Amino acid sequence: MSEKLTVRQQLRSRLHSGAMIVAPGIYDAYGARLVKHAGYEAVYMTGNGVSASLLGQPDVGMVDLTLFAAHAHRAAACVDIPLICDADTGYGNAVNVRHTVREFESAGVAAIHLEDQVTPKRCGHMPGSRPVVSLAEHAGKIAAAVAARRDPDFLIIARTDAATGLGLDEAIRRGRAYHEAGADVVFVELKNSPTILEDLARVTAESGAPCLVNIDGGGQLGALTIPQIEQLGFRIAIFPGLARNAAGFAIREALQTLNRDGNMQAMQARMLNMKEYNTVLDIATIEQWEQDYMGG
Secondary structure (H helix, E strand, C coil), rough: CCCCCHHHHHHHHHHHHCCCEEEEEEEHHHHHHHHCCCCCCEEEEEEHHHHHHCCCCCCCCCCCCCHHHHHHHHHHCCCCEEEEEEEECCCCCHHHHHHHHHHHHHCCCCCEEEECCCCCCCCCCCCCCCCECCHHHHHHHHHHHHHHHCCCEEEEEEEHHHHHHHCCCCCCCHHHHHHCCCCEEEEEECCCCCCCHHHHHHHHHCCCCEEEEECCCCCCHHHHHHHHHHHHHCCCCECCHHHHHHHHHHHHHHHHHHHHHCCCCHHHCCCCHHHHHHCCCCCHHHHHHHHHHHCC
């Protein structure tokens, strides 16, 4: 009997074969369970969502490694699909990156992406350009991340935010350099523009590595379907805003309903009932465990 692949081996194997990997974005363990329950094969933890969830603050570099790694550990522990995490800039220089990789590895995470923004970073979808460090500095951090990992199946994803301020040519040049430094996947952060589809095609054609795309927001980019994204040549698509934006909208609507009606009856058809909620949390496993080891 062949041994079951680890979640990291699953992700690495799928990187080069089969359909594109789709990883819906979440910000906590409950969201990770919902993604698993919906049948997806991978899940993505967004730094923007974690900043909102844990601190109630925008994504401007306030979440540190300790907060994020502990939060990621709880999400990774409750699902048996790969968890891909936003690791910002690696929380410092190449020495800090070594510690960052080992913390996320210990947390059970399958992959992280490291970006070349100047610290403190800001969410790539906020207005304005993103100052970036030199290509050499970030290539060194990627090489350090590769050297630091204890599990060779732990994926290192190199993100560049250079396109907005320095142009797509420079972003692609950086992606290629980061791949040469050892990154398993290249992630060129792009904003919606009249040439977004041509830009995406250039990224996959010229990066020389498997590529990840961030589908967050509207415009032409947000309107793309999964088959269309795959046709552009991407191997991983993340949807960071899925859970945080959907949850925010639903919670706000529920609060407005309670304020208006004095009860939640008008919302019942658009809320989980207790049975559905417990199913997502896999209460059946707890009940079976009680039966097997606590005499029923």
